[in-house]
Amino acid sequence: xxxxxxxxxxxxxxxxxxxxxxxxxxxxxxxxxxxxxxxxxxxxxxxxxxxxxxxxxxxxxxxxxxxxxxxxxxxxxxxxxxxxxxxxxxxxxxxxxxxxxxxxxxxxxxxxxxxxxxxxxxxxxxxxxxxxxxxxxxxxxxxxxxxxxxxxxxxxxxxxxxxxxxxxxxxxxxxxxxxxxxxxxxxxxxxxxxxxxxxxxxxxxxxxxxxxxxxxxxxxxxxxxxxxxxxxxxxxxxxxxxxxxxxxxxxxxxxxxxxxxxxxxxxxxxxxxxxxxxxxxxxxxxxxxxxxxxxxxxxxxxxxxxxxxxxxxxxxxxxxxxxxxxxxxxxxxx
Ligand SMILES: NC(=O)C1=CN([C@@H]2O[C@H](COP(=O)(O)OP(=O)(O)OC[C@H]3O[C@@H](n4cnc5c(N)ncnc54)[C@H](OP(=O)(O)O)[C@@H]3O)[C@@H](O)[C@H]2O)C=CC1
Ligand SMILES: O=C(CO)COP(=O)(O)O
Numbered sequence: 001x002x003x004x005x006x007x008x009x010x011x012x013x014x015x016x017x018x019x020x021x022x023x024x025x026x027x028x029x030x031x032x033x034x035x036x037x038x039x040x041x042x043x044x045x046x047x048x049x050x051x052x053x054x055x056x057x058x059x060x061x062x063x064x065x066x067x068x069x070x071x072x073x074x075x076x077x078x079x080x081x082x083x084x085x086x087x088x089x090x091x092x093x094x095x096x097x098x099x100x101x102x103x104x105x106x107x108x109x110x111x112x113x114x115x116x117x118x119x120x121x122x123x124x125x126x127x128x129x130x131x132x133x134x135x136x137x138x139x140x141x142x143x144x145x146x147x148x149x150x151x152x153x154x155x156x157x158x159x160x161x162x163x164x165x166x167x168x169x170x171x172x173x174x175x176x177x178x179x180x181x182x183x184x185x186x187x188x189x190x191x192x193x194x195x196x197x198x199x200x201x202x203x204x205x206x207x208x209x210x211x212x213x214x215x216x217x218x219x220x221x222x223x224x225x226x227x228x229x230x231x232x233x234x235x236x237x238x239x240x241x242x243x244x245x246x247x248x249x250x251x252x253x254x255x256x257x258x259x260x261x262x263x264x265x266x267x268x269x270x271x272x273x274x275x276x277x278x279x280x281x282x283x284x285x286x287x288x289x290x291x292x293x294x295x296x297x298x299x300x301x302x303x304x305x306x307x308x309x310x311x312x313x314x315x316x317x318x319x320x321x322x323x324x325x326x327x328x329x330x331x332x333x334x
Contacts, residue, residue: 003027004074006167009088011039011063013051013278014105015079017140018168020052022077023061024146025170031063032070034084039065051278055144071095075103075167077134081279082108085117089124096125103132103153103164107188108281114288116185116229130160133181134168135188135240137247139254146172152239154178176239183235186226191245192282193289193303194218195256196263198249200309200316203264214302215249220333221300225289227334228296256282263309264316286310301326 003026008019011033019031033039042048042063047056057063064070076096080088085106089096096102102125110120121131136151143149153168153175155161165175178184197218201210222245223236235241248254252261259280262272273280290307293300305319314322 005030005072006075006077007032007070007073009067009070009076009078009092010080010084010106011042011048011051012079012081013048013140014138015077016048016052017138017144018077018079018105018134019061020055020058020144021170021173022167023058025167027060027167029061030070030073031061032065032067033063036065039063052141052144055141067091074099075101075164077164078102078104078106080106082106082117082281083111083279083284086110086120086124089121093125096129100128101130101132101160101163103134103155105134107135107185107192108285109189109288109292111284111288114292116182116189118181118185130155130157131181132160132164133184133188134164134175135184135244137239137243139247139251141253143173148172148174150174150176150239150243152176152178152184154181154184154240156181178235178238178240180232180235182229183226183231184240186229186231187222187236187238187241188244189281189285190218190222190225190289190303191241191248192256192280193286193306194222194245194282195248195254196260196282196286196310197302197306199254199257199260199262200264200306200319201260202257203261204316204320205264206320211249215245218249218302219245221298221303224334225293225296225298225300228298229292255280259283260306269310282306283310 005028023029132155153165161177169175286307308314
């Protein structure tokens with residue numbers, strides 16, 4: 001029996017890794033990216049030489065340059081950066097509406113509006129399309145190499161979450177399900193801002209104590225805003241919350257952490273991003289979280305200092321001093 005076709009839309013490192021995972025699971029997968037020349041090169045090389053060099057595409061994975069060819073699929077998985085999310089959903093709206101379901105692996109908020117991605121999806125696709133989000137501690141290269149990984153798939157209805165989790169689940173990938181899409185989306189967005197903070201701390205030459213404090217108090221900020229926006233507290237203690245937070249705050253594979261490291265070492269954001277040459281979601285997210293936190297009167301001192309470093313030219317050292325100079329208070333986890 002031939003397994004159904006899945007379109008993975010977005011051929012960066014994470015889209016490619018998920019496409020490889022799905023193909024290894026025995027699905028027929030079409031990986032689409034918006035640069036025809038890059039997609040043709042990928043098809044010819046049998047690997048994504050730009051983002052995941054050295055990892056050969058398994059049988060069943062086809063790189064395509066034509067969106068229509070990709071969309072002739074039974075399932076759609078969107079894995080573009082958040083800045084391209086609405087635009088890509090608009091391009092695939094008719095097919096998503098016809099299928100009645102869609103999933104994404106994008107982490108972040110819509111730039112300028114600060115909307116969660118399921119809100120963007122509802123605006124573009126309507127309320128009838130069931131939406132699932134995939135999130136967790138999942139560095140693309142490790143997933144593509146087949147290293148054991150766990151993540152969560154959330155959707156408002158558990159059947160949709162289970163459907164997409166079932167596609168992803170395999171010998172090396174454990175997919176849990178959840179109905180807390182808000183919690184998953186906020187965890188995946190806020191951890192990127194906190195990874196920048198951890199990177200700044202390490203870039204300044206601080207130690208393990210500082211990093212552990214940032215992770216712990218950062219988790220409190222994530223839970224505070226997450227609960228204020230309707231997420232469930234326990235979600236932030238799971239893979240898409242503390243799991244992804246620890247991953248990206250502690251390992252240099254994280255682009256967000258590397259941006260922070262560079263800032264802490266005295267480089268500018270532009271210099272750091274030019275060197276990383278991949279999407280660094282936390283930089284835009286820091287501004288949206290700053291706005292949302294203020295609008296909901298949620299105290300988020302670490303995220304606030306990251307915002308000030310990125311958008312107000314505050315020196316990283318001064319940001320740390322501002323955190324340490326805050327009024328003493330009892331340790332609360334809410
Ligand atoms: N990498 C990882 O380990 C993980 C990433 N994620 C999330 O997945 C999302 C994608 O990240 P990732 O793949 O790593 O990013 P990359 O920087 O590796 O790749 C981004 C890809 O998106 C493409 N792109 C940019 N604009 C558009 C557009 N308008 N239409 C279609 N494609 C576009 C880029 O093309 P071009 O190069 O031509 O600009 C590039 O191929 C992010 O939200 C990230 O946070 C989630 C979990 C793990
Ligand atoms: O989200 C990720 C891993 O779960 C990737 O993190 P970075 O975008 O910081 O590299």
